[in-house]
Amino acid sequence: MGRADFRNPVSESRRAKWITIFVAGVFLALVLFIPLVAVFVEAFRLGWGAVLAAITQPDALAAIRLTLLVAAISVPLNMVFGVAAAWAIAKYEFKGKAFLTTLIDLPFSVSPVIAGLVYVLLFGTGSFLGPIFNSAGMQILFAVPGVVLATMFVTFPFVARELIPLMEDQGTGDEEAAISLGASGWQTFWRVTLPNIKWGLLYGVLLSNARAMGEFGAVSVVSGRLRGETVTMPLHIEILYNEYNFAAAFAVAALLALLALVTLVLKALLERVYGRDHAGAVRH
Amino acid sequence: MSVVTSSKARWRWKQPSVIPGFGLTLGFAIAYLSLIVLIPLAGVAWRSAALGWDEFFRIATDARVVAALRTSFWTAGLAAVINAVFGVIVAWVLVRYEFPGRRLVDAAVDLPFALPTAVAGIALTALYASTGWIGQYFVDWGIRIAYTPTGIVIALIFIGLPFVVRTVQPVLEDFDSEVEEAAATLGASRTQTIFSIILPALFPAILTGFALAFGRAVGEYGSVIFIAGNIPYVSEIAPLLIVMRLEEFNYPAAAAIGAIMLIFAFIILFAINLIQAWSRRRYGHG
Amino acid sequence: MTFKRTLALAALTGSMLLVGGVTAHGQTLINVSYDPTRELYREYNEAFNAYWQEQGNPAVTIQVTHGGSGSQARTVIDGLDADVVTLALASDIDAIAENSGKVREDWLGTLANNNAPYTSTIVFLVRKGNPKNLLDWGDLVGEGVEVITPNPKTSGGARWNLLAAWAWAEEEFNDDEEQVRQFVGDLYRNVPVLDSGARGSTTTFVQRGIGDVLLAWENEAFLAIEELGPDAFDIVVPSISILAEPSVAVVDEVVDAKGTRELATAYLEYLYSDVGQTLAAKHYYRPSDPSVVTDQSLLERFPDVQLATIDDFGGWGVVQPEYFGDGGIFDQIYQPAQ
Numbered sequence: 001m002g003r004a005d006f007r008n009p010v011s012e013s014r015r016a017k018w019i020t021i022f023v024a025g026v027f028l029a030l031v032l033f034i035p036l037v038a039v040f041v042e043a044f045r046l047g048w049g050a051v052l053a054a055i056t057q058p059d060a061l062a063a064i065r066l067t068l069l070v071a072a073i074s075v076p077l078n079m080v081f082g083v084a085a086a087w088a089i090a091k092y093e094f095k096g097k098a099f100l101t102t103l104i105d106l107p108f109s110v111s112p113v114i115a116g117l118v119y120v121l122l123f124g125t126g127s128f129l130g131p132i133f134n135s136a137g138m139q140i141l142f143a144v145p146g147v148v149l150a151t152m153f154v155t156f157p158f159v160a161r162e163l164i165p166l167m168e169d170q171g172t173g174d175e176e177a178a179i180s181l182g183a184s185g186w187q188t189f190w191r192v193t194l195p196n197i198k199w200g201l202l203y204g205v206l207l208s209n210a211r212a213m214g215e216f217g218a219v220s221v222v223s224g225r226l227r228g229e230t231v232t233m234p235l236h237i238e239i240l241y242n243e244y245n246f247a248a249a250f251a252v253a254a255l256l257a258l259l260a261l262v263t264l265v266l267k268a269l270l271e272r273v274y275g276r277d278h279a280g281a282v283r284h
Numbered sequence: 285m286s287v288v289t290s291s292k293a294r295w296r297w298k299q300p301s302v303i304p305g306f307g308l309t310l311g312f313a314i315a316y317l318s319l320i321v322l323i324p325l326a327g328v329a330w331r332s333a334a335l336g337w338d339e340f341f342r343i344a345t346d347a348r349v350v351a352a353l354r355t356s357f358w359t360a361g362l363a364a365v366i367n368a369v370f371g372v373i374v375a376w377v378l379v380r381y382e383f384p385g386r387r388l389v390d391a392a393v394d395l396p397f398a399l400p401t402a403v404a405g406i407a408l409t410a411l412y413a414s415t416g417w418i419g420q421y422f423v424d425w426g427i428r429i430a431y432t433p434t435g436i437v438i439a440l441i442f443i444g445l446p447f448v449v450r451t452v453q454p455v456l457e458d459f460d461s462e463v464e465e466a467a468a469t470l471g472a473s474r475t476q477t478i479f480s481i482i483l484p485a486l487f488p489a490i491l492t493g494f495a496l497a498f499g500r501a502v503g504e505y506g507s508v509i510f511i512a513g514n515i516p517y518v519s520e521i522a523p524l525l526i527v528m529r530l531e532e533f534n535y536p537a538a539a540a541i542g543a544i545m546l547i548f549a550f551i552i553l554f555a556i557n558l559i560q561a562w563s564r565r566r567y568g569h570g
Numbered sequence: 571m572t573f574k575r576t577l578a579l580a581a582l583t584g585s586m587l588l589v590g591g592v593t594a595h596g597q598t599l600i601n602v603s604y605d606p607t608r609e610l611y612r613e614y615n616e617a618f619n620a621y622w623q624e625q626g627n628p629a630v631t632i633q634v635t636h637g638g639s640g641s642q643a644r645t646v647i648d649g650l651d652a653d654v655v656t657l658a659l660a661s662d663i664d665a666i667a668e669n670s671g672k673v674r675e676d677w678l679g680t681l682a683n684n685n686a687p688y689t690s691t692i693v694f695l696v697r698k699g700n701p702k703n704l705l706d707w708g709d710l711v712g713e714g715v716e717v718i719t720p721n722p723k724t725s726g727g728a729r730w731n732l733l734a735a736w737a738w739a740e741e742e743f744n745d746d747e748e749q750v751r752q753f754v755g756d757l758y759r760n761v762p763v764l765d766s767g768a769r770g771s772t773t774t775f776v777q778r779g780i781g782d783v784l785l786a787w788e789n790e791a792f793l794a795i796e797e798l799g800p801d802a803f804d805i806v807v808p809s810i811s812i813l814a815e816p817s818v819a820v821v822d823e824v825v826d827a828k829g830t831r832e833l834a835t836a837y838l839e840y841l842y843s844d845v846g847q848t849l850a851a852k853h854y855y856r857p858s859d860p861s862v863v864t865d866q867s868l869l870e871r872f873p874d875v876q877l878a879t880i881d882d883f884g885g886w887g888v889v890q891p892e893y894f895g896d897g898g899i900f901d902q903i904y905q906p907a908q
Contacts, residue, residue, distance in 0.1 A: 012474055035408055035411060036399075038411055039403060042410075081313060084312045085313035092303070092306050098557050102550065103317060108496070109502065109552060109553055110549055111523045112401070117526065117530070118327055121324075121330075123649070124647070124648035125669065125670045185303075210394065210397050211398065214399055225637065237402065239636070244797045261392065264392070268390060413780065509765075513763045513764070514721060514766070524766075532894075
């Protein structure tokens with residue numbers, strides 16, 4: 001592709017290029033980078049020591065632990081679902097496919113408040129399931145299972161959304177060839193399909209993970225905010241903020257932002273190293 | 285694709301395929317989908333059904349609810365339009381140009397997914413309040429951003445930022461440069477090529493990104509309540525009304541407003557999938 | 571496959587961290603409270619634990635959750651196993667009794683002083699020197715005055731705010747309901763931000779610099795000055811305010827199931843002891859029994875103010891639906907604004 005700097009019929013003038021970059025830069029600065037910088041500035045207002053103290057305090061550690069646990073449960077489950085759903089939708093033609101795809105996307109545009117509400121309606125007082133679980137001694141709402149369920153709901157479509165268009169683009173030719181050469185279904189999946197979709201899958205998992213760690217609205221409805229038990233990192237931030245502990249709140253927020261940024265940069269680097277040979281299959 | 289159409293043109297639910305695993309994957313996908321999404325959502329429908337049609341209709345047409353839904357929809361719509369315009373520019377810059385820090389910017393675009401929405405709300409409010417780093421410059425012009433609907437739009441731009449960029453980016457990357465070269469050979473100026481060749485081809489992706497950003501923004505709660513001001517009929521959003529009904533222990537009404545938003549969400553998403561299916565047929569990509 | 575290994579590693583780290591976090595405890599007590607009591611109960615829990623162990627009991631783990639009073643009540647209704655609730659107003663405990671039966675219907679009166687071990691009132695927090703000269707409720711409806719208060723739909727303190735303004739207006743306008751409504755409507759039309767909770771409003775006023783006056787719990791106003799800016803704010807006490815009674819109750823169903831009734835009752839009763847009352851006063855709550863507080867300097871901080879009571883309005887059973895229910899007086903205030 002003609003990315004050279006000299007004037008070439010399929011690229012823009014230098015001036016147009018830099019104006020475009022400038023416009024994009026100002027836009028991103030206003031809505032993305034300055035808010036991000038503000039989080040870090042607020043966090044480090046009282047210095048490194050305060051940041052360290054804030055994130056190693058027992059309640060903060062418990063919140064980090066719970067956040068990781070919730071992500072460690074919900075992300076793999078959603079990954080397995082995403083792969084299965086993408087396989088069923090992309091590799092076959094059947095009636096009702098558009099409808100099924102829409103249903104899978106639904107949690108995406110459902111308000112996080114509703115995502116929490118559905119589990120309250122399902123397991124709360126006056127619901128059908130709540131008393132059953134309660135009599136079995138299982139607490140769903142205001143306990144870890146509720147937090148996990150709400151997180152799973154919110155991060156539900158990410159992997160599937162990433163994989164479906166990718167696998168549809170790739171078609172069924174490779175798989176059909178493998179099957180006709182005598183490979184089993186599993187062999188085809190592991191040796192043919194998976195290598196083709198791994199970058200899409202990785203991207204979906206990373207997004208899913210980032211969202212799982214950062215979800216606030218849905219989790220806040222079902223959590224009950226028991227310190228050390230059902231408080232995730234975003235909720236811990238809210239609690240600190242409400243206790244006028246602004247610096248500590250932003251310290252934990254900065255940690256969360258940093259985690260996200262590191263995974264995203266990591267993904268970009270991995271792609272740069274390995275991604276070239278799959279240029280056609282990778283989305284970017 | 286080895287699709288064999290029956291000569292009798294018999295109605296088939298599924299086209300035959302040599303690839304195994306259809307029952308397993310579809311079965312698992314539907315079971316999991318039902319467990320995590322459909323059954324819980326059915327609870328909302330069931331609870332609001334308990335109201336009866338008349339009561340549901342009364343809640344749906346209540347002036348306050350209508351005003352809140354209107355606020356949610358126009359702010360989300362405006363934010364999505366702004367994201368569509370600037371999202372294309374950002375995607376263009378990321379795909380076509382080399383400049384220092386490009387990879388970092390590329391990675392950072394996904395950040396609104398990851399940053400807790402409440403943190404985003406607090407940070408944006410601090411910046412855009414009339415005493416904030418950015419807000420103070422607007423006050424001189426008599427513009428207040430935080431605690432007005434403008435503030436809601438800012439928060440929703442942040443929330444929806446990744447969608448347009450991430451849907452347009454891959455299409456732009458796959459865009460066949462031969463088409464551009466052909467246009468240039470035939471005498472089209474660069475501006476003509478961009479506006480009559482490239483942008484129309486990007487259009488389905490832009491529309492998808494727009495709809496995704498819109499759908500996500502309509503339901504956003506965490507970041508908006510900090511920056512909105514939450515004044516009834518002015519800057520009160522629909523999800524906040526749901527929360528209020530919950531606090532009043534009025535679960536059916538909460539479920540009813542939730543159901544209205546769910547219906548809209550479903551319509552939006554169905555439209556997105558139709559756009560994608562159409563564009564795949566027409567352009568061969570999503 | 572790099573990403574699989576990464577994922578496995580992440581899962582492993584997660585589970586290791588989790589195992590590290592499991593600890594064993596004796597009895598636990600969950601106290602579901604409202605927003606501004608964070609500092610009070612942090613200190614009270616330690617004091618109670620010491621007292622409880624002196625009585626020959628094993629140490630107890632006390633968990634307190636905070637939030638808007640209404641949403642806190644909702645968590646109990648929907649199944650949070652709270653042993654005691656210490657909420658902003660009686661109607662939220664009524665709601666628990668009505669909607670879940672977890673608290674007995676006749677809970678009010680099971681403890682002294684209407685189940686309110688401490689009371690509070692509503693005052694104005696203004697910017698230093700009171701530049702807009704806001705001295706009483708009547709000044710708040712002036713042109714260009716910005717009033718910060720949370721949303722009465724989601725905040726308990728905000729309901730007391732509205733009632734205090736209402737009580738002043740009734741006196742001012744000789745119970746002319748039309749004028750009272752007009753006044754309260756004008757007051758809320760001067761509100762640029764309705765946060766969902768008391769803490770949110772304080773932050774908006776103090777941190778963001780929005781508004782000329784914050785309608786606040788007396789304890790919240792004192793705390794804001796202490797924590798956020800002794801030189802930046804003044805407290806103004808209006809001529810009439812309201813006696814806000816934050817209520818406490820044992821959650822019968824939970825304590826009977828868990829076998830913690832004795833502990834829960836002791837926890838609430840100790841609030842009425844000299845230690846509990848002194849701690850309440852220290853955190854700017856007005857003790858219900860000031861005679862047991864020996865440190866007079868703590869009591870001298872509370873200004874004298876004429877206080878209306880919730881009974882003047884007919885009790886929460888009447889007030890909640892009439893003023894704050896769906897379509898009630900508060901909703902009507904905003905209707906013409908369309």
